[in-house]
Amino acid sequence: MTRRLLSLLALTVLALAPGAAAAAADLSQRVLRVGGDRDYPPYEFLDADGKPAGYNVDLTRAIAEVMGLRVEFELGAWSAARQSLREGRIDLLQGMSWSEARAREFDLSPPHTVISHAIFARRDGRAALSLEELRGRSVAVHRDGIMDETLTGMGLGQELRRTDTPADALRLVAAGKADFAVVAELPGIWLTRALKLDNVVPVAHDVASQRYGYAARHGDAELMARVVEGLAIVKKTGRYDAIRQKWLGVLEQGRPSWAEYARYGAVLLLPVVVVLGGTVVWTRSLQHEVAQRTALLAREVAERQQAVEQLRLNQAQLVQADKMAALGVLVSGVAHEINNPNGYLLLNLPVLKDVVLDAVEPLEERYRAEGDFRVGGLRWSRLREELPEMLGEMIEGSRRIKRIVEDLKDFARQEDAPRLAPLELNGVVAAALRLVGNSIKGATRHFEVSYADGLPRVRGNAQRLEQVVVNLVLNACQSLPDPGRAVRVSTRHDPRERAVLLVVEDEGVGIPPEHLSRLTDPFFTTKRESGGTGLGLSVSSGIVTEHGGTLRFSSREGAGTTAVVSLPVAAEEGAA
Helix, strand or coil: CHHHHHHHHHHHHHHHCCCHHHHHHHHHHCEEEEEEECEECCCEEECCCCCEECHHHHHHHHHHHHHCCEEEEEEECHHHHHHHHHHCCCCEEEEEECCHHHHHHEEECCCCEEEEEEEEEECCCCCCCCHHHHCCCCEEEECCCHHHHHHHHCCCHHHEEEECCHHHHHHHHHCCCCCEEEEEHHHHHHHHHHCCCCCEEEEEEEEEEEEEEEEEECCCHHHHHHHHHHHHHHHHHCHHHHHHHHHHCHHHCCCCCHHHHHHHHHHHCCHHHHHHHHHHHHHHHHHHHHHHHHHHHHHHHHHHHHHHHHHHHHHHHHHHHHHHHHHHHHHHHHHHHHHHHHHHHHHHHHHHHHHHHHHHHHHHHHHHHHCCCEECCEEHHHHHHHHHHHHHHHHHHHHHHHHHHHHHHHHHCCCCCCCCEEECHHHHHHHHHHHCHHHHHHHCCEEEEECCCCCCCEEECHHHHHHHHHHHHHHHHHCCCCCCCEEEEEEEEECCCCEEEEEEEECCCCCCHHHHCCCCCCCCCCCHHHCCCCCHHHHHHHHHHHCCCEEEEEEECCCEEEEEEEEEECHHHHHC
């Protein structure tokens, strides 16, 4: 009850915010396009007449009615529906399972139900009691569904047979073309009955439970607020329970009732046995109710634990962000303090060099007249050759200090809404490499950098892209077991993909296959004992995604790792 009151309070505050009334009116005046899966019964599907039906459809209609919204359903292949939301061709997906990756891509509502997944197999086939036992077996899954993502993240991508619908996955099992299918349990039971796949049964129940709710594009806060408010009202009025019972409760029926067993017993057995049968019925009923309530409580506990863990991660991210902000201020202050004395050096060293060069001729005359002599403790015969070179190195060193300080100030500068503009990737890479020059020298004797000529420009923010390059190069250096291993950085153009690529390769220890899919997860690190925070690659992935690009990794244990950043060519470059 407290959680519902807080949700309604938050929605009320949002409704009173400036511009909320105008946005609400805009939503009420247009038809909202709601997408979903055409073959995911009983949640959403096209019925025999080709019309949208199911639990999700009825729930969306109820929400639209109480909120004064007009909706139009577009049910199709799940993968295509998800892409349509991503590209703005639809406004809302009425059913999406929660995951961290999806939460980064879309705005997700609180769940309106929890979906349990099961492993299905042939009656005469081999059983599997958990997802781990699927390794090495042929597994059919719904393409781009939550179990496709889950099993791929577990490193089972090679064993997967991806299908357009859950029904196709179950058909593969029935035909002996796959050992198992992992689908949501209620759709799986519904489809095996509807398609008369009598040789396919669930062999492991509740192998994964997922929160299931609405999804909208990032930033569509008003639409999501209206949906969440409507869902709360529908639940409060009791319509939610009626819709749920209509679609999800029906699959729990169909078994003979204990009353029927008692009736048969009355005909065949003594009255005492009838009494015993009634007692058994009562006991079973109590057990069933206890089991249901226990399962419900367990799911609520799991949801709360997930919420607490997410809160902990968010708090840790805020602490780390505060540290980075403080570090930026510190870097700016130190840079200012270094620039002042370095400015004196840059101003005075050229004058000193001219003075020394003017004094060379008189000293040479003395050398020819008197022979070798000492100047500043060193013999003139040696000093006259090294002095100009020493002064030149001092001037160049001061200039290098100035470049590094300027790069540090740019790197530490914070921008709440970074501006994107056409830029040269080669220049960004060069600036980042100057920042980590000492780390590179300390890690390897074999560093190579290759800049492609004539690269088209990309649209981006130089400061944030420098952060990506720094993170990737430092990770590569830290992976080397000794300075004899190499690190290579290169840029290139991929005209077919209309993209500019940055490739960072190392000959380090490599990454285990089970860790490869988690590299960009927040706070995941294999270097915790050496001070790693697990935020570098996560932040880098977010920056690349923000620029419309991709960050991919490939690795072999003991043979090194390759990171590839792909950034789209700027629109004006593509037009040229």
